[in-house]
Amino acid sequence: MPGKIDASLNEKLKNIQWGEYRIGDLFHKKTIKGIPKSEENLIENPKGYHVFGQNIYYQYPQKVLNDDKYLTQVEPGKPIIAYTSSTAQIGIISESFYRTGDNGAFQGLFPKFEQCNYNQILFILVAIKRKFIGLGYNDSMAHVMDLYIKLPVCDGKIDFTYMDSFVDELKAQQVDKLKAYLSITGLDNYELTSDEKMALSNFGNVTWSKFNLKDLYGLSTRGKRLKSMDRINGELPFVTAGEANEGVSAFIGNKVDIFSKNTITIDMFGSAKFRNYKYGADDHIAVVHTEELSKFSAIFVTTAIHKSSYTGQFSYSRNFYAKDADELNIQLPVKDNNIDNHYMDVLISAIHKLVIKDIVLYVK
Structure with missing residues (x-):
């Protein structure tokens, strides 16, 4: 296993x-x-x-x-x-x-x-x-x-009996580890604050505006090809196109360009993902440089990008590249004619707690 x-x-x-x-x-x-x-x-x-x-x-x-x-x-x-x-x-x-x-x-x-x-x-x-x-x-x-x-x-x-008992015991061990992790990190707190409840209830009244991705975060960066046969085992996550393991296809020790954590990747199909760790990427990956955003705001922006880019127009015959990211327009909440980063933070925090709640209750 x-x-x-x-x-x-x-x-x-x-x-x-x-x-x-x-x-x-x-x-x-x-x-x-x-x-x-x-x-x-x-x-x-x-x-x-x-x-x-x-x-x-x-x-x-x-x-x-x-x-x-x-x-x-x-x-x-x-x-x-x-x-x-x-x-x-x-x-x-x-x-x-x-x-x-x-x-x-x-x-x-x-x-x-x-x-x-x-x-x-x-x-x-x-x-x-x-x-x-x-x-x-x-x-x-x-x-x-x-x-x-x-x-x-x-x-x-x-x-088959052995397989049953082995997987049951493995599951029990992982539940215990998860319970300890949630407690240590504070993720076992799923109670919504008044601000978080307000953010959820006001979602239908949010004012939205269109923004160009390049204008917000500068030019996107394209990864570089690294063939499977040339990859050296190591500890750096290497991101390629696909949904399996969030697109991380290997952990490498090669000398490659390392992208910062708190950035967003868009693969050749237009699928956007937030990365909270340093990583390398191949040439089917566009990197959006959201390093200066808070974690929750960057996650919000990831969703906005995914909604705009993952439209079905990109495929093996028509790949999504960094130049496509630079031309991409996304919808973000605004307040007083400025991007409402506070709202994005609070909303994602609330959603985070709603998602984690089922996990917390599961391990209890």
């Missing part, structure tokens, strides 16, 4: 017996048919289903209803593994869903084995992910079904 694991779990891993299994013997593969833009309906309907973008890490927040022929059915309690052939992104989908867009290869792996639950699929996903390390746009994914992974065995059969 990824990350650091408690000593007791490490001992369990050392003592388990392992067997090799071909992915094609464990799963059926199905190409997930996307909804053509001309037939797509994204109007919210509580009786509908979620829609995934052309990668499994972007799920539309609303549920919608479309033609049943585009619905991929997933049995309750029996999730599937899905991956994108172009970018080698892979993850779990545990509900019936649609996929938007009739281009791009999006594959579903449906378990052949009867005994199947979320813990077991998660364990298997991690084993498969190891085979995806280093794969990307230039790699063929046609061989996935012929890959072999190692799984725990007991009496010559896959030990």
